[in-house]
Amino acid sequence: MILAGDVGGTNTRLAGFEPVAGNLMPIVAETYASRDHSSLDTIVYLFISEYRLRVAAACFGVAGPVRRGRAETTNLPWSIDANALAAGLKLPTVGLINDLEANAHGIALLGPADFAVLNPGAADAMGNQAVIAAGTGLGEAGLFWDGRRHRPFATEGGHSDFAPGDALQIELLRHLRVRFAHVSWERVLSGPGLVNLYQFLRDTGRGEEPDWLTEELRNHPNPAAVISQAALAGKSWLCEQALDLLIVLYGAEAGNLALKVTALGGVFLGGGIAPKLVDRLKGPAFLEAFFSKGRLRPLLEAMPVRVILNERAALLGAAHCAMQTLI
Numbered sequence: 001m002i003l004a005g006d007v008g009g010t011n012t013r014l015a016g017f018e019p020v021a022g023n024l025m026p027i028v029a030e031t032y033a034s035r036d037h038s039s040l041d042t043i044v045y046l047f048i049s050e051y052r053l054r055v056a057a058a059c060f061g062v063a064g065p066v067r068r069g070r071a072e073t074t075n076l077p078w079s080i081d082a083n084a085l086a087a088g089l090k091l092p093t094v095g096l097i098n099d100l101e102a103n104a105h106g107i108a109l110l111g112p113a114d115f116a117v118l119n120p121g122a123a124d125a126m127g128n129q130a131v132i133a134a135g136t137g138l139g140e141a142g143l144f145w146d147g148r149r150h151r152p153f154a155t156e157g158g159h160s161d162f163a164p165g166d167a168l169q170i171e172l173l174r175h176l177r178v179r180f181a182h183v184s185w186e187r188v189l190s191g192p193g194l195v196n197l198y199q200f201l202r203d204t205g206r207g208e209e210p211d212w213l214t215e216e217l218r219n220h221p222n223p224a225a226v227i228s229q230a231a232l233a234g235k236s237w238l239c240e241q242a243l244d245l246l247i248v249l250y251g252a253e254a255g256n257l258a259l260k261v262t263a264l265g266g267v268f269l270g271g272g273i274a275p276k277l278v279d280r281l282k283g284p285a286f287l288e289a290f291f292s293k294g295r296l297r298p299l300l301e302a303m304p305v306r307v308i309l310n311e312r313a314a315l316l317g318a319a320h321c322a323m324q325t326l327i
């Protein structure tokens with residue numbers, strides 16, 4: 001059995017796959033609330049004992065930078081050590097990679113039904129690719145095209161400086177600088193980022209917060225979902241403004257990443273938030289922000305842009321990396 005993990009600030013997804021004729025057949029899968037557990041190791045041993053798995057190879061994609069087989073997860077108080085996991089699993093090695101790198105490995109294993117197309121791009125699109133994923137945090141990765149295949153690499157681009165694009169966003173940056181010494185893209189483009197956008201609009205007098213919303217935001221464990229669901233249902237003008245701003249910022253930063261890796265082979269939106277907002281992402285605001293890069297606009301228009309709808313993309317990518325160690 002191949003054990004794969006996608007370790008995020010909110011969700012830790014684990015799955016067991018059987019390699020069948022070079023393909024990965026999913027056998028068992030489970031999603032755990034990351035914050036309910038003290039470490040990844042605890043969840044891994046729980047999963048293995050629950051399903052009585054015999055693990056031949058393992059790889060985990062984790063939300064944070066990985067250095068020399070170790071990772072401190074950015075939005076969780078966890079330290080992950082590949083050697084300790086390997087010893088616990090009685091394996092010679094365990095793969096530990098960034099979760100967006102795992103996502104990037106997973107893209108080649110998906111089919112057309114796993115994507116929603118936002119921009120078709122050039123018919124002969126080829127070259128580097130990029131993945132950007134807003135979730136609990138903001139992950140970004142590139143896929144270098146070596147002339148024969150794509151080679152994924154992790155970045156920490158989500159922690160680069162937020163660059164405002166208009167007067168409202170300049171005001172947003174000023175507002176957030178009071179709270180955060182460093183205002184990264186993650187502070188405005190993620191689940192907690194949506195809450196920051198909403199609070200900015202509310203606290204700068206852009207609209208009234210009705211009592212029912214105050215109540216829901218106070219009591220709900222997932223305020224980002226409250227805001228986006230109220231926006232999609234047309235129940236709150238303030239929430240709609242916050243969601244509209246998130247969509248514009250998603251387009252702007254996806255375009256920044258696309259320029260940085262010259263992603264003529266395509267840009268992919270991963271993570272848990274994009275699939276919930278596909279209809280909004282298909283509206284004109286996302287692509288307009290993606291394209292609006294001055295003289296390079298035609299280059300961006302040639303790039304295919306797709307949302308990854310399959311929530312197991314990173315798991316598949318991690319499983320694929322683990323399978324390579326068996327060959």
Ligand SMILES: Nc1ncnc2c1ncn2[C@@H]1O[C@H](COP(=O)(O)OP(=O)(O)OP(=O)(O)O)[C@@H](O)[C@H]1O
Binds near residue numbers: 011224225272276
């Ligand atoms: N309907 C929704 N609209 C907007 N945000 C949402 C919605 N539902 C959940 N979220 C937010 O999505 C985030 C979780 O995303 P995801 O499922 O990608 O988690 P994750 O893999 O643990 O994250 P990461 O890998 O970024 O650490 C949470 O911050 C949550 O508040």
